[in-house]
Amino acid sequence: MPRLVVVTGGPGSGKSTLVGQLSALGHATQPEAGRAIIQDQVAISGRALPWADPELFAELMLAWDLRSYRAAAGRDTVFDRGIVDTVGYLRMLGRPVPPHLRNAALTFRYHRRVFAAPPWPEIYEHDAERRQSLGEAERTYEAVVAAYAEHGYEAVTLPRAPVAELTAFLIEAAGLAPVR
Template sequence: MPADAERFILITGGPGSGKTTLIDHLEEAGFSRSYEAGRGVIQDQTAIGGRALPWNDPDLFAELMLCWELRSYRSAAARAAPVFFDRGIPDIVGYLRLEGRPVPAHLQTAARTFRYHPRVFIAPPWPEIYRQDSERKQSLAEAERTYESMVATYAEYGYELVRLPRVTVEERARYVMDHLR
């Protein structure tokens, strides 16, 4: 495991389960963070009329997410403090599998090489807070399948999954910090 990996704390799960809200809260508390690749790529591609959207070209979408995640990883490596990641490279593997797409060898290599803290926090589906928006078009059922794909993918890459409780964002943040001590 790279030396930096202990500082790279990853939060994953299905869409609409409170991951970004938690990371926003941790950022407000003074922690560094990354931004979710999928949402960023969708926003950028929509703004420029690009074709790398999950509903147009899932393979190209995955490649741009990989570029985004690699840049986020390298940016985090330049910082000395812990960094909270809003998803990570294995999420792209899980996404492609969920879509029934082949996972390229270079993506598998990236997921094995660019490691995060061995304990990954995973947000379970949360129907009460789930909302669709202009970037999140998946149904709740698709969000649940995404969660299951992330569970399988992160376990395959040897991460210990810690399921986040469905509690207030403040309680979730305390839960994360308690598990990192």
């Protein structure tokens, strides 16, 4: 059975760097939905942005994550966030979670262990897509970890360490197959 492994956490905690390193080493990965959606929506003057229409933004993230899930079929894959992250995102905002999103989180399952990158103030930076404050990043971390626990996952906290050390930790802890 392929391992579909999620790396989750708040913004600016090193998730994408870790997933990028795994990809560079030859592991199958799926990128984060949020950043790409923001870039696309800004390019087309769209409204599906977290600061303009969070519900529409969440719908696009769900669609992206469902596509990513299907694209990973049959092989070990590491995801930069997963479907359950969108549940946590909406809850953090105090918005209702639509029934179809709850159904998706229960239907499309990942490896029982998810890897949570804790807030890391020393590396946190704002950029064009990451407008959240460090406090919002911390609340996001708490919300997504709680959402994964509620959906029956075990959250493994990633150590704050150099990317090579994090990569080795995740490969071993997730039981990923060696890359050929």
